[in-house]
Amino acid sequence: MSKKEDSFVWPWCLAWAVLFLLTCLRTVLVMFHHVPLDVNEGWNAQLASWTAGGDHQLYSSDRGFVFNNYPPLSFVLMGGLVRLGFDAIITGRILSCLSVLASAVLIVRIIQVVTGRLPVALATASLFLVTANTAFQGYFGMNDPQWLAQALMLGGLYVAVSRNVADLTWRRLFLCAVLIVLGGFTKHNLVALPLALSVWLLCIDLKKAVLWGMMAAGLLLVGFASCYEVYGVSFFRDVFLHQRVIRLGRVIHGLRQLPLMGGMLLVGLGLFFRQWRSLKWQDPACLVGLFLAFGCLFGCLESLGEGVDYNCMFDAFVAATLLCGIGLARLPEGPEQKRRFVRACCVMSLPLLFLLPLWGVTSYRQVQTVSLKDREWQTYIQALKMHSTSLLCTDMALCYWANSRDAIDGFNLSQALKKNQDIVALRSVIAQHRFSLVQLYGTSAHYSSGNLTVDSWLAKAGYRPVMDNGELILLGYVH
Known part of the structure; x- marks a missing residue:
């Protein structure tokens, strides 16, 4: 030109x-x-925090149920x-x-x-x-x-x-x-x-x-x-x-x-x-x-x-x-x-x-709803912080902001189960009630981890709703 x-x-x-x-x-x-603007945000943050802490392997972690x-x-x-x-x-x-x-x-x-x-x-x-x-x-x-x-x-x-x-x-x-x-x-x-x-x-x-x-x-x-x-x-x-x-x-x-x-x-x-x-x-x-x-x-x-x-x-x-x-x-x-x-x-x-x-x-x-969601999330983050040593979050951003090192990579867990991989470690710690709180999405009447197999493990182990706000829900072990 x-x-x-x-x-x-x-x-x-x-x-x-x-x-x-x-x-x-x-x-x-x-x-x-x-x-979180996307589920990947918490996933990336958890892996970064593991790298910073040095107490998790970045790949094939024995303690974190995350597939990297x-x-x-x-x-x-x-x-x-x-x-x-x-x-x-x-x-x-x-x-x-x-x-x-x-x-x-x-x-x-x-x-x-x-x-x-x-x-x-x-x-x-x-x-x-x-x-x-x-x-x-x-x-x-x-x-x-x-x-x-x-x-x-x-x-x-x-x-x-x-x-x-x-x-x-x-x-x-x-x-x-x-x-x-x-x-x-x-x-x-x-x-x-x-x-x-x-x-x-x-x-x-x-x-x-x-x-x-x-x-x-x-x-x-x-x-x-x-x-x-x-x-x-x-x-x-x-x-x-x-x-x-x-x-x-x-x-x-x-x-x-x-x-x-x-x-x-x-x-x-x-x-x-x-x-x-x-x-x-x-x-x-x-x-x-x-x-x-x-x-x-x-x-x-x-x-x-x-x-x-x-x-x-x-x-x-x-x-x-x-x-x-x-x-x-x-x-x-x-x-x-x-x-x-x-x-x-x-x-x-x-x-x-x-x-x-x-x-x-x-x-x-999005701008109109993000402030409302922020207040809702702060409620859950504060609740999770009281039990930050024994949490399991399906939205990994919640666990990250609650300073917990435990989280579950729901999507890749589902992919592994579809490929007929048995996630023995996760099933075992749920059965042993290691987690004091488990975060899921849903209501008291209907909630899900995103995977029917994991939902059945939680139900069989006696985890029931203890906090519900219409979108997020916390489960606790009920004797």
Whole structure:
């Protein structure tokens, strides 16, 4: 684009930046309440607190009934912050927001390095931020390592891209490998970018591809050796042999996320194929195209597993954003340039025109109810703190805020039972009435741990309702 067309870009950036700040109001208003935004928040916090305390194994814990299939880096980081006195859930939410902002900055830099066009890079990143906090708002400001891992991976991509392949020295390859491996040890489902980078390097420079492969393999070996030294063989068994029910029909769960980023996906692919004939393999646009293809493929494959959320498509989301920015910056100059750019921007923003009103309604309801839920949760947290040495929580955030180290990972427990694994340790301690209180969801007339087998263990052991407030319920052993 020429500088003349930038007159449209700056108002566009300003408009979406203002909208993004408005979406952040909801994030700030709910962030500091002691109410979980997702069940994973308590799960991540419990594992971080175990890492901080040092009295639990992070994998295959004998005392905590939690099934951990995540790599350890995020828990080590958050565990260090917990030792400094920070709340793992609140701090994790802040870190998630900062990671999204860091990802946006990296998107700007990558597009600018590849195309030399800062205004278009800013315009694309502003739309990325609004989409991240509307279409995918569940992960913006949630205590989860997904966006931290995405930011690390994008850092690796930023180091790798350049207008000149000769600039890709061994030092840059090594730094790229370090960041990507760190991202992999933060969240294990990010395989699209490493694979795309490997294929791209093989196509442009065999020596650099071999060097990159050796560096990445060496760093992985160091990481795996460190995990074996600290956690033993349990790390490999829990992460790589994790039991999960697979259903082919769940591929729809992954595919239905594509329309939420549909504007950027259509524009990115359209411009990429329009410019395809003039591209050479050395062009970073080809690397980003591979990144998008693998992101969609692995996102759909990962979505087959029960319990996998829409974050499995975040690689595709990031890649589509990058492809959009690169394509827009390379629109051919001419009398039609500005018109094409405006038309592309309209297509990119189309899904958000439908999403923003829906987001406004749901955000208003969430802000209205979070204070009420906070007061309810404080009642239960204080009740649980009186018995914090002998609790069992199905919502792990409650146990975390009550300073208890016992919790039950209801979803993965159900997955294990569906795979015909008998959780003998949990059944035994329930039968022995080790827990003075058990937290479930429901009412006195109808309550459930989320698993019929566990419910039967509790009923047989004599656990009955002792506190009920309409949504949460506490059970105690009744002789």
